[in-house]
Amino acid sequence: MSPHGSATAxxxxxxxxxxxxxxxxxxxxxxxxxxxxxxxxxxxxxDAVAFQRTRKAVRRTVNILGDDDGATKLIDALPLIAxxxxxxxxxxxxxxxxxxxxRLRERYRIMEGGDWEWLHTTVAPAADPSHDLVRPLDDVxxxxxxxxxxxxxxxxxxxxxxxxxxxxxVEAPDxxxxxxxxxxxxxxxxxxLSSVAVDSTLRGRGLGRTVAGALTRMAVAETGVCTLGMYSxxxxxxxxxxxxxxxxxxxWASRPVVVAR
Numbered sequence: 079m080s081p082h083g084s085a086t087a088x089x090x091x092x093x094x095x096x097x098x099x100x101x102x103x104x105x106x107x108x109x110x111x112x113x114x115x116x117x118x119x120x121x122x123x124x125d126a127v128a129f130q131r132t133r134k135a136v137r138r139t140v141n142i143l144g145d146d147d148g149a150t151k152l153i154d155a156l157p158l159i160a161x162x163x164x165x166x167x168x169x170x171x172x173x174x175x176x177x178x179x180x181r182l183r184e185r186y187r188i189m190e191g192g193d194w195e196w197l198h199t200t201v202a203p204a205a206d207p208s209h210d211l212v213r214p215l216d217d218v219x220x221x222x223x224x225x226x227x228x229x230x231x232x233x234x235x236x237x238x239x240x241x242x243x244x245x246x247x248v249e250a251p252d253x254x255x256x257x258x259x260x261x262x263x264x265x266x267x268x269x270x271l272s273s274v275a276v277d278s279t280l281r282g283r284g285l286g287r288t289v290a291g292a293l294t295r296m297a298v299a300e301t302g303v304c305t306l307g308m309y310s311x312x313x314x315x316x317x318x319x320x321x322x323x324x325x326x327x328x329x330w331a332s333r334p335v336v337v338a339r
Contacts, residue, residue: 088151089123089158101127102143106198107328110268110305119162121155124148128159132265138163139171142178143328149174153181157337169336176310179331191333193310197324198268202298208284209292215258217245227255232275234309237262243272246293248285250277257285259293264305269297271306274315286315291322 092098095117102108111131116138120129126144140163142152152159153174164170169189174182176193217224217239224239237243243260250256259274271293276285297304308315310329320326 089121089155092120092122092127093118098127098129105143105327106305107141107143107196110198110264110266110303111196113265116265121152121159122148123151123155126152128152128155130163137167137170139173139332141173141330142175146175146178149178150181153178153185156186156335160335160337169334171332172335173330173332176329176331179333182331182333182335187336189334189336191331193329193331194307195310195316195326196305196307196328196330197319197326198303198305199294199323199325200298200303201323202295203291203322205295206288206291208288209295211248212246212289212292213249215245215247217243217260223255224258227258227277228273228275231278232273235273235275237273246289248289250280256280257289259289261293261297267301269293269301269304271297271304286318287322290318294322294324 092101095112095114098112098117098120099108101122108129112129116130116132120127124145124147126142126148128140128142130138131141132138140156140159142149156172160170171191172182182188215224221239224245228235237260239245243262245258245260247255248257255277257276260272262270262272264270271290274286274290294304306319306324308319316326
């Protein structure tokens, strides 16, 4: 599909997920995070695209992906894009490649946000005897226990128990939680690993590798892929996930942007 409908001299409008996938070379983030309804309208400048996605809330956000020249043009076109995404809002969340955040800051008034990375793998990590320690966890019956565990050992975890994810745990000998992780699903249906947390008194014993490795093996066996997102300051997590076969395919700076209409 060819984009159509001129937005500016440099930015064109496209419609439909097949065209968006084609424009991004079947980029894994687009394939596994963007649904057909979100791809109803997207924008292109050169070899870069801007497309819609949603966070946990129903509000739509915009991600920009691609070459620097085209991405910069799309950043400059954000007022036009915002008029389609949500014409009533004065500010909306925009995610750009991290090295282009200064352009976003230079061009608009922005608020504090976060830097994060999106990873995926289609290859299961090697089996390990420790994976047998990982058991399904009833996150509804144990909601208070899991919430308290996350608050104590991973306060930035963005998945809470009782919200539809599949939870797994490694238990200590006394039956208390030693490590947990959630298996959710992206909008496009891929397994998404989140809230990997280890008791801080037990760190260094490989429990994070155990629970993340076991879930990744299960996810790849069931669906052929597993995805995850992590804050960019988590160097320990990045080393762990890359050692399990994950590749960082996008590094985003997400900022609420105030645009003039």
